Amino acid sequence: MPVNLLDFDTHSLGSWFAGQGEKPFRARQVMRWVHRAGVSEIEQMTDLSKTLRARLAADCVIGAPGVLSDSTAPDGTRKWLLDVGARNGIETVFIPETNRGTLCISSQVGCALECAFCSTGRQGFNRNLTAGEIIGQLWHANRALGADLMAGRRVVTNVVMMGMGEPLANFDAVVTAMRVMLDDHAYGMSRRRVTLSTSGMVPWIDRLRETLPVSLAISLHAPNDELRDRLVPINRKWPLEQLLAACRRYIEGAAAAGDADDEDDAPVEAFQKVKWQRAGSPRDFVTFEYVMLRDVNDRPEHAEQLVDLIGDLPCKFNLIPFNPFPDAGFERSTQDAVLRFQARLIEAGFVTTVRKTRGQEIDGACGQLAGQVQDRTRRAIKREGAANAA
Ligand code: SAH
Numbered sequence: 001m002p003v004n005l006l007d008f009d010t011h012s013l014g015s016w017f018a019g020q021g022e023k024p025f026r027a028r029q030v031m032r033w034v035h036r037a038g039v040s041e042i043e044q045m046t047d048l049s050k051t052l053r054a055r056l057a058a059d060c061v062i063g064a065p066g067v068l069s070d071s072t073a074p075d076g077t078r079k080w081l082l083d084v085g086a087r088n089g090i091e092t093v094f095i096p097e098t099n100r101g102t103l104c105i106s107s108q109v110g111c112a113l114e115c116a117f118c119s120t121g122r123q124g125f126n127r128n129l130t131a132g133e134i135i136g137q138l139w140h141a142n143r144a145l146g147a148d149l150m151a152g153r154r155v156v157t158n159v160v161m162m163g164m165g166e167p168l169a170n171f172d173a174v175v176t177a178m179r180v181m182l183d184d185h186a187y188g189m190s191r192r193r194v195t196l197s198t199s200g201m202v203p204w205i206d207r208l209r210e211t212l213p214v215s216l217a218i219s220l221h222a223p224n225d226e227l228r229d230r231l232v233p234i235n236r237k238w239p240l241e242q243l244l245a246a247c248r249r250y251i252e253g254a255a256a257a258g259d260a261d262d263e264d265d266a267p268v269e270a271f272q273k274v275k276w277q278r279a280g281s282p283r284d285f286v287t288f289e290y291v292m293l294r295d296v297n298d299r300p301e302h303a304e305q306l307v308d309l310i311g312d313l314p315c316k317f318n319l320i321p322f323n324p325f326p327d328a329g330f331e332r333s334t335q336d337a338v339l340r341f342q343a344r345l346i347e348a349g350f351v352t353t354v355r356k357t358r359g360q361e362i363d364g365a366c367g368q369l370a371g372q373v374q375d376r377t378r379r380a381i382k383r384e385g386a387a388n389a390a
């Protein structure tokens with residue numbers, strides 16, 4: 001098996017070079033070629049000697065997943081189905097906006113966690129992606145979108161780990177890939193522009209805080225354990241109290257880590273005065289994602305419970321209108337219910353946005369990514385069994 005250069009961060013590539021009897025600083029050169037220049041062939045790395053290029057070409061490849069399909073919605077949202085072998089495909093979505101471009105990246109083939117309202121969860125699970133398959137999605141998107149980091153032409157300004165899979169269930173590979181996103185020899189993104197979304201794997205939230213405190217989003221979706229147990233089953237293992245305590249630790253840890261980069265990525269803060277700004281911690285917060293399910297979690301009493309539950313935890317809310325998929329068994333909240341819910345949270349002092357639905361025509365919206373999963377959990381069989389028993 002050839003070595004895939006996309007599997008490395010600068011540090012591990014340096015060690016690999018050292019093991020080959022090469023100078024470790026070659027790693028920085030190679031990282032720049034692969035990720036900033038976006039080359040696909042070692043031959044293109046013209047500042048390496050011909051001998052080194054020949055040696056590398058014999059042992060290594062730049063191996064990103066191939067494209068199975070490529071579709072663009074009328075709103076410009078673009079989705080790729082990428083080939084990760086053995087009839088498995090993962091999805092990556094690019095969402096262009098006026099002043100930013102967000103890439104939504106997958107971390108697993110399917111997902112094992114079975115949240116009730118999620119198409120990926122419905123598909124079952126096959127395997128974790130490798131670091132190369134994760135960063136390969138950004139590498140591919142940059143090339144497909146005509147980015148040129150060498151010339152300062154950045155198209156993907158933000159990355160969200162919100163595609164298929166639970167990123168914290170694939171911790172090491174996800175962290176390696178995110179290191180490459182932040183590395184100045186590669187994509188050079190600020191840690192605030194890389195967001196990891198989790199359904200709430202508490203011990204790994206702590207590990208992330210200690211390892212690489214990027215922006216954190218939590219899929220909350222319910223204001224009490226009873227409802228959350230149903231919607232997000234991982235809650236039975238790590239209930240709300242533990243989850244929110246981990247969020248507090250995360251914010252403290254992230255604040256201590258500081259940030260050299262002073263750009264502000266959240267224009268919404270400019271016009272909404274928020275509790276935690278008054279509390280003197282202007283930059284670090286978690287984002288709570290809350291999928292709006294009609295008559296399930298969108299009623300005024302849910303908003304009240306949420307206000308009490310969150311208290312003074314530094315956060316923002318992002319309400320996501322439910323995106324349907326076949327046999328989902330849920331409906332999207334009415335516009336009225338969403339606006340009422342939002343108004344209550346804002347009144348309580350929380351910055352609260354409603355996520356625009358993008359790319360629905362190409363099944364590219366939140367929760368619609370089904371990819372192509374050779375399920376190994378026998379989920380469909382279990383589901384049928386349960387239906388027959390009922
Ligand atoms: N596994 C991670 C990240 C992927 S999902 C997580 O659960 O956080 C990104 C967001 O979309 C999550 O908040 C998820 O709960 C939400 N989501 C899932 N299904 C959805 C649907 N059908 N409609 C709208 N949002 C959905």
Ligand code: SF4
Binds near residue numbers: 111118165
């Ligand atoms: Fe997995 Fe996230 Fe979907 Fe839940 S919402 S099933 S954790 S991808």
